[in-house]
Amino acid sequence: MHTRYLWIPLLIVTIAIPLGFYYVDWSKSGEGAGLYSRDWLPQAIFAYWNPDDFYESVKSVKGEFSGEQCVDCHQGVTPGIVNDWRKSRHSKPVNDQAVVYCSDCHGNNHDDLHLPTPGVCAACHAVQHEQFVDEKRYGFPSHSLAMERALDAKHFVDKPKAEVTACLQCHSVASKCDSCHSRHRFSAAEARRPEACITCHSGPPHPDDETYFHSKHGQLYLQEGKNWDWSKPLKKGNYPVPTCAYCHMDNGKHQVADKSIWGFGIKQVNPMSSGNEVKRNQWIKLCSDCHDPDWASGQLKQLDAERKQSWQKLYQAESILKGLRSDDMLSPSAAQRPPYPGDVPGDFMQRERIGFFEGQASAFYNVSPIERDYFEMWYFNNLKSYKGAAHGDVSFVNEGQVAMDSSLEKITQNAERLRQLAEAGKAIQDTSRKGKTDKGDNILQEIWLRGEYTEYNRDHN
Amino acid sequence: MVNPAGIRLLLYCFAVIGINSQSIAADNLMPAAGVIENKQCLQCHEKTENKLVNSWRNSVHAKSEPVVDCVACHGHEHESVMVSVRQDQICRECHGGAKSPVVHSYASSKHGVLMQIEGDQQDWMQPLQLANYRTPGCSYCHMHAGEHDVSTSVRQDLMADSELEAVQDKVQSVCQDCHSPRYVARLLENGEAMLEIARKKIREADRLIEQAAGEFSEQALMPARQQMIKMRQHLLNVHLGVGHQSPDYQWWHGQPALDGDLIRIKGVISALRQAGFPAD
Numbered sequence: 001m002h003t004r005y006l007w008i009p010l011l012i013v014t015i016a017i018p019l020g021f022y023y024v025d026w027s028k029s030g031e032g033a034g035l036y037s038r039d040w041l042p043q044a045i046f047a048y049w050n051p052d053d054f055y056e057s058v059k060s061v062k063g064e065f066s067g068e069q070c071v072d073c074h075q076g077v078t079p080g081i082v083n084d085w086r087k088s089r090h091s092k093p094v095n096d097q098a099v100v101y102c103s104d105c106h107g108n109n110h111d112d113l114h115l116p117t118p119g120v121c122a123a124c125h126a127v128q129h130e131q132f133v134d135e136k137r138y139g140f141p142s143h144s145l146a147m148e149r150a151l152d153a154k155h156f157v158d159k160p161k162a163e164v165t166a167c168l169q170c171h172s173v174a175s176k177c178d179s180c181h182s183r184h185r186f187s188a189a190e191a192r193r194p195e196a197c198i199t200c201h202s203g204p205p206h207p208d209d210e211t212y213f214h215s216k217h218g219q220l221y222l223q224e225g226k227n228w229d230w231s232k233p234l235k236k237g238n239y240p241v242p243t244c245a246y247c248h249m250d251n252g253k254h255q256v257a258d259k260s261i262w263g264f265g266i267k268q269v270n271p272m273s274s275g276n277e278v279k280r281n282q283w284i285k286l287c288s289d290c291h292d293p294d295w296a297s298g299q300l301k302q303l304d305a306e307r308k309q310s311w312q313k314l315y316q317a318e319s320i321l322k323g324l325r326s327d328d329m330l331s332p333s334a335a336q337r338p339p340y341p342g343d344v345p346g347d348f349m350q351r352e353r354i355g356f357f358e359g360q361a362s363a364f365y366n367v368s369p370i371e372r373d374y375f376e377m378w379y380f381n382n383l384k385s386y387k388g389a390a391h392g393d394v395s396f397v398n399e400g401q402v403a404m405d406s407s408l409e410k411i412t413q414n415a416e417r418l419r420q421l422a423e424a425g426k427a428i429q430d431t432s433r434k435g436k437t438d439k440g441d442n443i444l445q446e447i448w449l450r451g452e453y454t455e456y457n458r459d460h461n
Numbered sequence: 462m463v464n465p466a467g468i469r470l471l472l473y474c475f476a477v478i479g480i481n482s483q484s485i486a487a488d489n490l491m492p493a494a495g496v497i498e499n500k501q502c503l504q505c506h507e508k509t510e511n512k513l514v515n516s517w518r519n520s521v522h523a524k525s526e527p528v529v530d531c532v533a534c535h536g537h538e539h540e541s542v543m544v545s546v547r548q549d550q551i552c553r554e555c556h557g558g559a560k561s562p563v564v565h566s567y568a569s570s571k572h573g574v575l576m577q578i579e580g581d582q583q584d585w586m587q588p589l590q591l592a593n594y595r596t597p598g599c600s601y602c603h604m605h606a607g608e609h610d611v612s613t614s615v616r617q618d619l620m621a622d623s624e625l626e627a628v629q630d631k632v633q634s635v636c637q638d639c640h641s642p643r644y645v646a647r648l649l650e651n652g653e654a655m656l657e658i659a660r661k662k663i664r665e666a667d668r669l670i671e672q673a674a675g676e677f678s679e680q681a682l683m684p685a686r687q688q689m690i691k692m693r694q695h696l697l698n699v700h701l702g703v704g705h706q707s708p709d710y711q712w713w714h715g716q717p718a719l720d721g722d723l724i725r726i727k728g729v730i731s732a733l734r735q736a737g738f739p740a741d
Contacts, residue, residue, distance in 0.1 A: 045651040048644055058643050080592030080639025162654030166702065166711035182571055185595075195574045202569050203713035209569070226581065332731070365720035369728035372721055421735060443734045447727050451665035453658070 034151030036342075040461050043161045049168035050147055050175055051115035061110040067101020074102070084184040100124070121177050128254040135255035141264045142257045147174035155362040158341030160460045170200035189230035194221060194243045201244070204380040206264075207387050207396065208244070215392035217241045236289040250286055259283055262303070265386035266379065267356040268311045271304045299392075306389035306397060310382050313404045317374050320415045321354045329422040330368050336441065337448040338366045338458060345458075370414045377407035497539055502531040517609035529555070547585050549576065552599040562694075566701035566710040572596045573705070592638040605635045616704060618660075618696065652703035655711060659699040662719045663692055666726045677733050685729040692722040 030038030033053040047054040090100035105116040122129035150171035173179040180191040201208035232238040287296035385400025522529035535542040575596035587593035590606040636645040695718040702710030
C-alpha cells in the first residue's frame with residue numbers, strides 16, 4: 001500500500017545522485033582546475049605550481065636519453081641543478097641502492113618530460129607519501145589539500161590570474177615535495193630547520209616565523225641551532241628545543257593536521273570536544289618530551305583562554321556589521337559595488353557577506369571600508385594573537401589584542417557615522433526629494449563600480 | 462648541433478685565463494700593505510680592470526651621496542678585499558635591517574631561506590657565476606660575474622621598453638644558471654602581468670584623488686593622500702615579491718594590501734562627495 005512512496009528514494013538514487021556526480025565532474029572539466037574550472041583560464045606559469053593539471057613538456061630537444069646523458073648536458077645548460085644533485089643522496093646512495101638520475105623522476109623522453117609530483121617520489125618514499133596523502137582525512141588546514149583549497153577559493157576564481165599566482169606558489173605544497181626539501185638536493189635535514197617553512201608561513205595571517213623566532217624555543221634555536229646535528233630524526237632527546245617540524249611533524253610523520261585543535265584560527269571551535277580531547281592529549285604527550293605534563297596542559301588552557309577572548313571581540317564586531325546590514329546602512333551596499341566574488345552582478349539575492357560561514361575569507365576587496373576593517377581584524381590581528389599564544393610569544397599576543405581593541409573601536413565609531421549618514425539620507429527621502437537619493441546612489445556607483453582595476457577585474461578572471 | 466655544455470666550458474676556460482692574467486697584472490702593481498684609500502683603488506684598477514670600474518661609474522652606487530665607492534664594500538685592506546665582500550651582510554649595512562622590505566622579501570624567499578641555513582658552508586671566494594653558489598645571495602644576481610652596475614639587474618617601476626628588455630635579458634641569463642629557461646621566462650612574464658595589475662590599482666586610486674582635488678580642500682583629501690603613500694609602498698612590495706620570488710610580498714604585503722588602500726581611498730572620496738551632496 002505504501003509502496004507508492006518508494007519512488008521518492010528510488011528517484012533520488014537513480015537520478016539525483018548520479019546527476020550530482022556528473023555535475024561535479026562536468027564543473028571540474030574546464031580549462032582551469034577545481035570546482036570552478038569552467039570560469040577561468042590558467043596562466044602559463046601555473047604549470048610549475050600545479051603540474052598535475054597544467055604541465056606540458058618542453059619540446060625543444062628530441063630523443064631519449066640515459067641518466068648520465070642528462071647530467072652531461074645539463075652540467076652545461078643548468079649547472080646549478082646538477083651541482084645540487086651531485087651533493088644529494090640521489091647521486092650518492094647508500095646500502096647498494098641505485099643512483100637516482102634525472103630521468104628516473106622526469107622521464108627519458110625529452111619530448112615528453114614531466115615535473116615530479118608527490119606520486120613520483122612515492123615510488124621510493126612510500127611511507128612518507130602515504131602519511132602525506134592520509135592527511136586529507138583531517139580536512140583543512142592541510143598541506144595535501146592546499147592546492148584544491150586555493151583553486152576553489154572564490155577570490156582566486158574571481159581575480160585576474162596573474163594577480164593570484166603567488167597563491168599557487170605556496171599552495172603548491174600539495175603538488176611538490178620540493179616546497180620543503182628544496183630541489184635538487186632534497187635534503188631531510190633542510191626540511192627539519194624552521195626556516196624551511198617560513199617562505200609560506202609568514203606575513204599577516206600566519207606569522208608563524210616571527211612568533212616562533214620570538215619565543216624562547218626560537219631564541220635558543222637562533223643562538224645554538226647551527227651546531228646541532230640536523231641529520232637526526234625528530235625524536236625525543238635529539239634536539240635541545242623544538243622546531244616547527246619537531247612539533248607539527250613529530251617523529252618525522254609527513255602530515256601536520258592530526259593534532260590541530262584550533263586549525264587556522266579563522267572560525268571558533270569547541271576546544272573541549274571529545275575529538276579535541278584526543279588531540280590535546282597528543283600535544284601534552286609531545287610537550288612532555290621536555291616539560292612537565294601539567295605545565296603543558298596549563299599552556300594549552302592559556303591558548304584556549306586567548307582564543308575565547310579573541311572570539312568575544314570578533315563577535316562584537318561581527319554583530320555591529322550584521323546590525324548595519326539588517327538596517328541597510330552599509331555603504332556602499334552590495335548593489336552599489338562590484339559583487340562579492342562568485343556572485344552575479346545584479347543578482348536578486350545579492351548581499352554583503354559577514355562572518356566565516358558566509359565567506360569572510362574573500363571579503364578583502366569589493367567591500368565597504370568598515371567590512372575591510374573587520375576583515376583585517378579577523379584575518380590579521382586575530383591570527384597575530386593566536387599564533388603568538390600557540391608559539392609562546394607573549395609580545396604578539398599583546399600586539400594582536402591591542403590591535404583588535406583599536407579595530408573594534410574604529411568599527412564602532414564608523415558604524416555610528418554610517419548610521420548618522422543613513423539617517424540624513426532618509427530625512428531627504430522623507431521630504432520626497434527622490435531624485436536626490438538617486439543622485440546619491442549614482443555618486444557611490446560611479447566611485448565603486450568604475451575604475452581601471454575594478455573594470456579590468458570584472459572582465460578578466 | 463652546438464653543444465651548450467661545450468660553450469659553457471669554453472667560456473669558463475676564458476674566464477679562468479682572464480682572472481689569472483688579471484691577478485698576475487695586479488700582483489705587479491700590488492700596493493704596500495696597510496690602509497688604502499679609494500683614490501688608490503681607482504688609480505690601479507682603471508688600468509687593470511677598466512670595464513669593471515666603468516660599470517661601477519654607471520651604477521647608482523657611484524652616483525649616490527655619499528658615494529658608495531670601492532672601499533665602502535671592499536674595505537681598506539688590500540689583502541682582504543675579497544674575503545666578505547660577496548656576502549649579503551655587506552649589502553644589508555646600507556639596504557636596511559632584517560625588517561626592511563628589501564631585505565625581508567629576500568630572506569623569506571626560498572633562496573634566502575637556503576642562505577640562512579647553508580650560507581656559512583658556502584665558499585665565498587668563488588666567482589659569482591656558473592652556479593658556484595648553492596643559492597644566490599644579493600651579489601650573485603645583482604653583481605653577477607662581477608658586474609659592478611647593480612641597476613642592470615633591477616626592474617624599476619617605470620622603465621622604457623628597451624631598458625626593461627635589457628634587464629629581463631640579464632635576469633633570464635642569471636636565473637638560467639640554475640633554472641630551466643622556460644621556467645624563468647614564464648616567471649618573468651607573469652611578474653610583469655602582476656606588476657601591471659598593481660599599477661592599475663594605483664592609477665584607479667590616483668584618478669579618483671585627482672578628480673576630487675579640484676572640488677575639495679587639500680586638508681579634506683589628506684587621508685586619501687596619506688593612504689596613497691602606503692599604496693606606493695605596497696606596489697614596491699609587489700616589485701620586491703616578484704624580483705626576490707617571495708610569495709608573501711607578492712601577495713599579503715602586496716596585492717590584497719593594495720586592495721585595502723583602494724577601498725580606503727574610495728571611502729574617503731565617497732564620504733566627501735556624500736557630505737557635499739545634500740547641500741547642493
